Amino acid sequence: MTPPGERKPLVLVARHLLAAGMERLATECRIVEGGLDATAERLRELAPGAVAIVADPTVGVDEVLLDAAGPQLRVVANFAVGYDNVDLEACRRRGVMVANTPDVLTNATAELALALALAAARRVGEAQADLRAGRWTGWDPGAYLGLELSGATFGVVGLGRIGHRYAELVRGLAGEILYTSRTPKPAAERALGASRVGLGELLRRADVVSLHVPATPETAELIGRDELVTMKSHSVLVNTARGPLVVAAALADALREGSIGAAGLDVYEEEPAVPAELLEAPRCVLLPHIGSATTRAREAMARLVAANALAALSGVEPPNRVA
Ligand code: DGY
Numbered sequence: 001m002t003p004p005g006e007r008k009p010l011v012l013v014a015r016h017l018l019a020a021g022m023e024r025l026a027t028e029c030r031i032v033e034g035g036l037d038a039t040a041e042r043l044r045e046l047a048p049g050a051v052a053i054v055a056d057p058t059v060g061v062d063e064v065l066l067d068a069a070g071p072q073l074r075v076v077a078n079f080a081v082g083y084d085n086v087d088l089e090a091c092r093r094r095g096v097m098v099a100n101t102p103d104v105l106t107n108a109t110a111e112l113a114l115a116l117a118l119a120a121a122r123r124v125g126e127a128q129a130d131l132r133a134g135r136w137t138g139w140d141p142g143a144y145l146g147l148e149l150s151g152a153t154f155g156v157v158g159l160g161r162i163g164h165r166y167a168e169l170v171r172g173l174a175g176e177i178l179y180t181s182r183t184p185k186p187a188a189e190r191a192l193g194a195s196r197v198g199l200g201e202l203l204r205r206a207d208v209v210s211l212h213v214p215a216t217p218e219t220a221e222l223i224g225r226d227e228l229v230t231m232k233s234h235s236v237l238v239n240t241a242r243g244p245l246v247v248a249a250a251l252a253d254a255l256r257e258g259s260i261g262a263a264g265l266d267v268y269e270e271e272p273a274v275p276a277e278l279l280e281a282p283r284c285v286l287l288p289h290i291g292s293a294t295t296r297a298r299e300a301m302a303r304l305v306a307a308n309a310l311a312a313l314s315g316v317e318p319p320n321r322v323a
Contacts, residue, residue: 002028009313012050012069014043014059017079021054021302028310044068052077052309057289058271061086066094075312079305080292081105081162082242084215088323098323099308102161104300105292110165112291113210113240116264117170120236121208122146123262125285147207147234147261151175155206157199157222158241159185163212167192170208178202203227208236215242223247228254234261240291243269252277255284266291 002008011029013022016036025031032046040060047053047069055061056079066073066087075097076086083100091098119125123146130136154170156163156179167177167188177194179185184196199222203209209231213219223237224247231237237260239246248269254260262283268274271289278284292298308318 009051010049011052011054011309012043012047013054014038015056017054017305018299018302020299021079021306024303024306025054025309028313040065051075051313054079054305054309055085056080057082057085059085061091063087063090066090066096075099075309075318077305077309077312077318079301081109082214083322084242086323091323097312097318097321099305099312099318099320100322101301101304101308102320104304105297106161106165108294108297109162109240109291110169111294112266112287113162113166113212113238113264114169116238116240116266116285116287117208117210117236118149119285120238120262120264120283121149123283126283147236149173149208152207153178153205155179155202155209156194157202157209157211158213159188159194160212162240163210164188164192166210166212167194178206199227200230203230204232206235207232208238210238211241211245213241213245215244220244221247223251225250225253229259231260233258236260236262236264238264240266243267243271248275248278252281252284255281 008028008030011025011031013031013033015034015038034043034046043065047065050069051072052075053069054077061076073096076091078086078100081100081102083098086098088098123144127144150173152174153176154174156167159179159181171192177192178197179194180199180202181196188194222245228250251263255263264285266287267289274286278286308320311318
């Protein structure tokens with residue numbers, strides 16, 4: 001791609017990229033890496049001259065960073081399927097392409113949603129914490145009684161790639177699968193035996209509610225106090241999508257007051273901060289945003305992010321362009 005004697009184009013890897021992606025980028029580009037603790041200010045210092053920025057969900061790609069990079073910037077390749085961290089309009093105005101890494105993390109994220117549903121329903125977090133702290137005094141027929149998921153009604157909010165895979169995974173357990181979607185999905189309904197309902201009905205009827213929609217202005221605070229009070233008192237709420245979908249204080253109250261049964265969360269509004277009320281809430285399994293954290297998924301994401309950046313730099317449509 002780079003003619004002999006010319007300097008390779010500069011790519012800013014905002015934080016860190018696994019070797020699977022770094023090696024591909026390094027064949028064609030010079031790379032500057034911000035590191036895991038790169039601040040917004042540090043990224044602005046590193047950005048000038050970059051033709052590509054490899055970002056991730058923790059990196060705000062805004063007007064200021066885009067301007068710091070300069071007019072030669074061609075692409076923002078996001079190491080994630082979600083791209084709410086990227087100001088798409090600001091990129092469009094500058095003619096900067098944006099790409100993400102879908103598909104390769106679908107299984108990993110859907111599996112984690114199932115893991116959280118099971119862990120929350122069966123009180124795995126508190127049971128393990130008690131054992132490790134030496135509070136387990138022996139088998140007790142009345143201890144840690146949880147919710148059995150066989151025959152349960154599963155509510156899938158958003159039947160995109162991850163929601164669909166999650167529905168496939170829970171099918172063996174589910175008595176019924178309900179889903180919400182802006183458009184009907186007749187093929188998925190046939191394949192999964194799922195029924196499309198509105199969010200209100202899903203919340204009222206489901207034993208397990210799992211969120212699989214992106215963070216947008218429309219989905220902000222999708223689940224707040226008004227929604228939580230309509231859920232069953234034994235129900236489980238799972239969020240592996242994005243923190244802003246759920247009002248953390250309202251969820252903590254609902255868990256404390258017993259208006260829902262349990263929750264399993266992998267994402268938070270101001271990561272890595274976890275709201276204190278959630279840390280203190282009962283029956284709440286909390287994970288540090290590991291939805292896509294399998295070796296297979298993360299290595300594939302790294303290769304895909306590099307492929308997206310390199311395609312854009314050689315004037316070809318990136319395979320996963322979103323803007
Ligand atoms: C994504 O891809 O959006 C995930 O949150 C990253 O794990």
